[in-house]
Amino acid sequence: MISTTQFKNGMILKIDDQPWMIAEHQFVSPGKGGAFTRVKIKNLKTGKFVERTFKSGEEFDEVELDRKPAVYLYSDRRNSVFLEKSTNQRISLPLESTQDKIQYIKPNTEVNLVYIEGKLISVDIPIKVELKVIEAPPSFKGDTATGGLKKVKLETGLEINVPVFIEAGEVIRINTETGEYVERAN
Amino acid sequence: MVKNWEKISLNPEFRKIQIKRGEILNLIREFFVKKGFLECQTPTLVKSADESPYLSPFKTFFKDENNKTYCGYLITSPEYSLKKLLPSFNKIFELARVFRGNESFGGNHNPEFTMLEWYRKDSSYLQIMKDTEELILFLNKKINHSNYLKCRGEKINLKTPWKRLSVKEAFLNFAKINLDEVKNIEDFKKKIKNRQYFTQSNDWNDLFYLVFLNEIEPRIPKDKPIIIYDYPLPQAALAKKKTKNSFYAERFEVFIAGMELANAFSELTDAKEQFKRFKEEKILRKNMKKDIIPIDKDLIKALELNLPPCGGIALGVERLQMLLLDISDINDLLPFPAKDLFNE
Numbered sequence: 144m145i146s147t148t149q150f151k152n153g154m155i156l157k158i159d160d161q162p163w164m165i166a167e168h169q170f171v172s173p174g175k176g177g178a179f180t181r182v183k184i185k186n187l188k189t190g191k192f193v194e195r196t197f198k199s200g201e202e203f204d205e206v207e208l209d210r211k212p213a214v215y216l217y218s219d220r221r222n223s224v225f226l227e228k229s230t231n232q233r234i235s236l237p238l239e240s241t242q243d244k245i246q247y248i249k250p251n252t253e254v255n256l257v258y259i260e261g262k263l264i265s266v267d268i269p270i271k272v273e274l275k276v277i278e279a280p281p282s283f284k285g286d287t288a289t290g291g292l293k294k295v296k297l298e299t300g301l302e303i304n305v306p307v308f309i310e311a312g313e314v315i316r317i318n319t320e321t322g323e324y325v326e327r328a329n
Numbered sequence: 330m331v332k333n334w335e336k337i338s339l340n341p342e343f344r345k346i347q348i349k350r351g352e353i354l355n356l357i358r359e360f361f362v363k364k365g366f367l368e369c370q371t372p373t374l375v376k377s378a379d380e381s382p383y384l385s386p387f388k389t390f391f392k393d394e395n396n397k398t399y400c401g402y403l404i405t406s407p408e409y410s411l412k413k414l415l416p417s418f419n420k421i422f423e424l425a426r427v428f429r430g431n432e433s434f435g436g437n438h439n440p441e442f443t444m445l446e447w448y449r450k451d452s453s454y455l456q457i458m459k460d461t462e463e464l465i466l467f468l469n470k471k472i473n474h475s476n477y478l479k480c481r482g483e484k485i486n487l488k489t490p491w492k493r494l495s496v497k498e499a500f501l502n503f504a505k506i507n508l509d510e511v512k513n514i515e516d517f518k519k520k521i522k523n524r525q526y527f528t529q530s531n532d533w534n535d536l537f538y539l540v541f542l543n544e545i546e547p548r549i550p551k552d553k554p555i556i557i558y559d560y561p562l563p564q565a566a567l568a569k570k571k572t573k574n575s576f577y578a579e580r581f582e583v584f585i586a587g588m589e590l591a592n593a594f595s596e597l598t599d600a601k602e603q604f605k606r607f608k609e610e611k612i613l614r615k616n617m618k619k620d621i622i623p624i625d626k627d628l629i630k631a632l633e634l635n636l637p638p639c640g641g642i643a644l645g646v647e648r649l650q651m652l653l654l655d656i657s658d659i660n661d662l663l664p665f666p667a668k669d670l671f672n673e
Contacts, residue, residue, distance in 0.1 A: 159525060170433035174592060175564050176383055176538040177530075178431060196542035198528050198535055291331055291339030306331060323330070 144202040147180040152320070155187065155259070157204040162187040162259050171196065187264050209258040210267065215248050225256060225266065236266060244268045246301045247319045268319055273328045274298055275314050282307040332669040333660075347664060349472065350650050354424065356471050357445060357646075360464055366420040366447060371410030373426055377625035378402030379409070381566060382613040383534070385430035387440075388620060402622065403428040406643050408567070411448055412596065413631040415639055422447035424646065434668040435660040437588060441667065442659075443646035450639050453595040454568075454579045457640040458556055461583055461591060462489040465554070465649070472653045480655045481586045483551050491554040496564075497577070499557060504544040508561055511536075512576055533563045546587065554585045566606050568594035569638070583644075585652055593642035600632035 145156060150168045157163075167183040178199040185192050213225040213234065223241040225234045234256060248254065248268050255267040278296035292304040295311070305324045309315060314328040337343045358368065376399075378386035387403040404410075407425040414421055425444050432438040449456055466487045469478050478485040500506045511517035517536045526539045549555055558581035559571060565578035579595035597603050607624045614621060647659055660666045 158527070169436050170438060171542060172383075172429075172432055172438065173538055173542070173589065174383065175381070175560075175566070176534040177532065178383075179538060179542055181542065194547065196539065197526070198530055198539060201527055201529075203527070291336055325330075 145205050146202050147197055147199045150180060150182065153265075155206045155208060156184070157206045158184075162206045162264075164265075166192065170199070187259065206259055209261075210255040211258065213254055213256045213266075215245065215250055215252045215254050215266075217250055218245055223266070225254065227256060234263065236263065240264075241266055244319070246299055247272050247274070247317060249274070249299060270318060270320055271316055271325065272319055273314050273316050274301070276305070276309060276311050279305075279309060279311040282310075330669075333664050333666060334669070337664055346654060346656070346662065349654055350662070353468060353472065353650050353653060354646070356468055357424065357464070360467055361420075361422045361447060364420070364460075366422045367418050369411060369414060369418075369421050369423045371404075371407045371414075371423060371425065373404055373428075374401045375404055375410070376401055377409065377623050377628075379405045380607050380610040380614065380622055380624065381405075382610055382617050382619060385619070386622070387428045387430055405429050406444055407446055408641070408643065409625050409628050411446055411641070412639075413627055415448055415450055415596075416631060416634045416636055419450045420448070434672065435658055435666065437648060437651075437659060439647065439659050439663060439667050445644045445646050445649075446642060448596070448639055448641035451637045452640040453638055454558070454581055454593050454640050457593045457642045458491075458493075458558075458581060459489075461556075461593070461642065461644070462487075462491055462554075465585075468649070468653060478585070478652060480652050481551075481657060483586050485551075485586060486553055491556055491583075492550070493556045493558060494549075495559045496557060496561065497559065499545050499549075500540065503548045504540050506540060509576065512561075537561065537564060546584075549584055549587065551587050554583060557582050557584065565594065566610060567597050567603075569597050569599075588648060588652070590648050590652070591642055591644035593640065596636075596639040596641050598632055598636040598639060600629050603632055604629050 150165055152165055152167065154165045155162055163184040163186055165182050166185050169181045171179045171181050179196050180199050181196045183192060183194050211227055211229060213227045216224045216226055218238060221238055222235040223238060223245050227234050244266055256263055257265045257267055274297040276295045277298050280293055282293060291307055293307050294302050295305050295309060296302050303317065303324060305315060316325040316328045318325050337347060384405045386405050389401055389403065390398055392398055404427050406427055407423050411421060411423060423446050426441060427444045428441050430440065432440055466489060469475065469487055476487055478487055497508050500508050506520060511520050514531060514533045517533060521536060521540060528535060528539060559577045560580040561576055562578055565580040568578035568580040571577045571579060581593050582589055583591040611621065611624065647662055651659060651662055656662050660668050
């Protein structure tokens, strides 16, 4: 059972016998009542999004997930392609379901393919990844106009805000759950 | 992680937010002083925190010079203290630092925040509604130089009077529930049985909020401020009943851009009734396995001084600042959000 206090984006719950993925969750406390958790959830069978508010502390069944180790190979305009290790088979997932993940990973990154009742639904990527900065605007000493942050381009094409001291060529660590810069990797 | 104070030291945009926050505080004081209100400072550390079973006040221990230990709480609102001053002053306000446990670090919440409260003697929640409308229009004119507030993608017309909707109407219109028919928890449960709220709760207030948050709040118009008023009794521990046997009490909340901004009452000034409600809340706290907080006997005593009808309100200052400055997460407003202080 999963309590609302354990909710994380991407978590999959069983509600009315349907698999739902948490897309967003927010704590709500109206003051003159208990605490509540507002979620935006996606029905993994129909793709439909719904907003729901549950009482905090309520428990839900977790959907049985099957995770199979795989390696990310490449993406084209429509699909992302993975190599499933146990079967040595190439598996495709439509880009729209992988886009927010593959922006963080390079080819040959180890991932997990996620199945529900035999149906491939998504891919799990590492929470922390290391990526090389390929383009970074120069920073000047005393440059305060940008808030101590600047936008750099990473080797996967992703653009991200980092502290001004980061230069092109450096490898940085990124949290793929928050999309934020964590630290220098080297 | 770059913390907010670092961003402020480096970035004029973040600095500007802090300057505007300060201006808003000054303007709030200007507004109330002009109207003849007295600014009060009441304690943050008290012996009796709010009895509400839904609040989790911070408990603290400290010692005097003889090493004797005392147990106290940080206030969740300055309400109890301010009400004790009401017999002596007609119009009072306070900008108080308040603390609430079991709340999230970010979004619309932070464990420590600023509460603006104001109270009027010989008055009611109707006058407080007017004050609220005027205050926010005044602040927006000064800060954003307009009658319109641009916030969260909405252009909100602040022209007074604002739309008013009773809780009863809201439940009827948006959720097809007649609250008069669900006063009893069993009736309420039956009514919402097929609505898939997956709750085992036996608390009337939980059911009330499940319906409110799922079916009403999302349908409240967001292009104008809205005052939702007259809450059912279980929802109004410190408010005056509409009439002696009414199921509703004179409480209102203000919603702007879908966010709850303030909570107000025609204050309950009946000492006996207040004592009864405190005792009920204490039992509820016990049943919920929450800290037992001593009843504030001084507050009961103050009410025994035959207080005339009063109106009062608590308004979240950071939320107001977020609206006026179009900031959607409190973590982007505060220089030292709990997230920066306690999460590494």
